[in-house]
Amino acid sequence: MVWAAPSAPGPVTGTVLVPGSKSLTNRHLLLAALADGPSTLHRPLVSRDAELMLGAVQQLGVRVERAPEDRSWVLTPPPHLRGGGAIDCGLAGTVLRFVPPVAALADGPVAFDGDERSRSRPIAPLLAALDALGVEVDHGGRDALPFTVLGTGRVAGGEIGVDASASSQFVSALLLAAPRFDGGLTLRNTGDRLPSTPHIDMTVQTLRAAGVEAGSPEPGVWRVEPGAVAGRLVEVEPDLSSAAPFLAAAAATGGTVTVTGWPPRTTQAGDRMRDILTTMGCRVELTDGSQGATHDLTVRGPARGVLRGADLDLHDVGELTPVVTALAALASTPSQITGVAHLRGHETDRLAALENEVGRLGGDITQTQDGLVIAPARLSPAALETYEDHRMVMAAAVLALAVPGTEILGAETVAKTFPAFQVAWTSLVLGQDPAAAPSGGDTRSSVTDGGVTDGGVG
Structure with a gap:
């Protein structure tokens, strides 16, 4: 399946509910x-x-x-x-x-x-x-x-x-x-x-x-x-790594995106996005939310959309590397990602995949022994491969924000962790009603699998 992922006509603004972890x-x-x-x-x-x-x-x-x-x-x-x-x-x-x-x-x-x-x-x-x-x-x-x-x-x-x-x-x-x-x-x-x-x-x-x-x-x-394992009632936290591309949309476009239901304390790797985005020049705020024990996380992208590059050791949070690499490719200064050699054994060799696909757009990206070096470059639209890797679909969607005409091949593989991703993403970026957004894939309930409210381009 080929997805013509939307580019952002302006700062992306909206509120997002992501599915469970x-x-x-x-x-x-x-x-x-x-x-x-x-x-x-x-x-x-x-x-x-x-x-x-x-x-x-x-x-x-x-x-x-x-x-x-x-x-x-x-x-x-x-x-x-x-x-x-x-x-x-x-x-x-x-x-x-x-x-x-x-x-x-x-x-x-x-x-x-x-x-x-x-x-x-x-x-x-x-x-x-x-x-x-x-x-x-x-x-x-x-x-x-x-x-x-x-x-x-x-x-x-x-x-x-x-x-x-x-x-x-x-x-x-x-x-x-x-x-x-x-x-x-x-x-x-x-x-x-x-x-x-x-x-x-x-x-x-x-x-x-x-x-x-x-x-x-x-x-x-x-x-x-x-010993015994207790049967019990569990409230599953939202998937904070699946929230990463939505927060990245604010960072890449100078917009404002809020993710609801953010846990105040968590062991999820996706929580590290707060520090990463702050380092890259965003304003990040965690406030009391409407869901009792949870919070709302709001990211405001840098003024005029000028995103800073960063030196980041992602050894402990390697699953964030694809989305962070996409942001680095859109930044105004160079970035280096280290500590992620183990990503060569994930759903695909993620370091090679990122080098190939950012490079396909004309990006300046090079593999190192344990990571990637990314420098600013003029990007041009291309059809991006995703290697049956859900995180590569999310990274490609972030790149497409700034590169109109970008297509994403095999986008249906995002159903591995977020079946309604294309609906939620299009709704946020273009300010559409989620029910009207073209999905090209599984469109199960936006309440269960994630959705957008109050989406818009500000």
């Missing part, structure tokens, strides 16, 4: 499968990644009841996780990495496969860790999808190491299943680095909220005690 939705779904009773998720993300995780826990025997318009899901776990099924990972890293340790607790074999790109995503360190725990995985010597976890109904647990240099998800995967291991788990990172540590903090916080004793006794080491 993918990272939190999928963690809550997995813990609901391990819980001692039913769990209810309010405002879960409804997207391909979340549907894949929902399908995975159903394959393991969890009963799912979905309320009208998917505003809440009720999950009832079985007495014993069920083996014998096949799980589709799609291109969801959380399904690929988080579910196999849980499948080891099932009462029989569980097969895993996914999209072609998933077959090349890093998984070997997790399979090695499962082997160290005595879990048998049949992967034909490939250390990659497809593979089968030979569940036996129990895992002894204990103390092991995992090389998490390529992904913090290897740590989170093992910690999430660990409360159901006989002896819990003491886990040590044996790699030379650890990217995206806020996501591990998120995992620990989610475990604690479910009544599990979990923590980090020293840097690079985590301990989860064995």
Whole structure:
């Protein structure tokens, strides 16, 4: 699908409600499968990644009841996780990495496969860790999808190491299943680095909220005690990384955009956008919101739309790199992004993809060993590839704001985390009624999947 993404005729102004967090939705779904009773998720993300995780826990025997318009899901776990099924990972890293340790607790074999790109995503360190725990995985010597976890109904647990240099998800995967291991788990990172540590903090916080004793006794080491996982009521936070392109629209055009429902305290990587945008010359304000415990985050772009470049270490928040790179390409001074070598193993090689696509517009961008260097350049319209990567669609939309005539190829892949993105984006940029905006893709409820109110060009 080709999307003629809108350019901004003036400063972009509006208020945005983004869908639930993918990272939190999928963690809550997995813990609901391990819980001692039913769990209810309010405002879960409804997207391909979340549907894949929902399908995975159903394959393991969890009963799912979905309320009208998917505003809440009720999950009832079985007495014993069920083996014998096949799980589709799609291109969801959380399904690929988080579910196999849980499948080891099932009462029989569980097969895993996914999209072609998933077959090349890093998984070997997790399979090695499962082997160290005595879990048998049949992967034909490939250390990659497809593979089968030979569940036996129990895992002894204990103390092991995992090389998490390529992904913090290897740590989170093992910690999430660990409360159901006989002896819990003491886990040590044996790699030379650890990217995206806020996501591990998120995992620990989610475990604690479910009544599990979990923590980090020293840097690079985590301990989860064995015990019950509580079934509970969960209000899913909005996805702050999906909010990033909307905030970037204000930054790029000298406009004003407010995202409602911003949590005052969060482990989400997207919260770092507040600091990034301030560094690049924006005014950022977090105020009491209309949703009780949440806030409104308002970003005002710099006067006359003159955005500053910045030197940014995004090691812990690598998922923001595509949108931040797009902003850097529109800035008036050079930028350097460091600490993100691990992005070469994400949905695509994101560093190569960004270099290719910003370069396709005529941008001055160069890969380094662990990041990107971007300098100001005159940009011209082009058709941008997205590499089946939802964050590349969002980055391309930001670039299109300042480059009329830009087209985005494969834009439907944004449904991985935000099915109604094109509707919400067009509504904000052009000030349209969301119901009238052309979507070119999934247009499920703008209440459930994100929407815009009071959009306009100021």
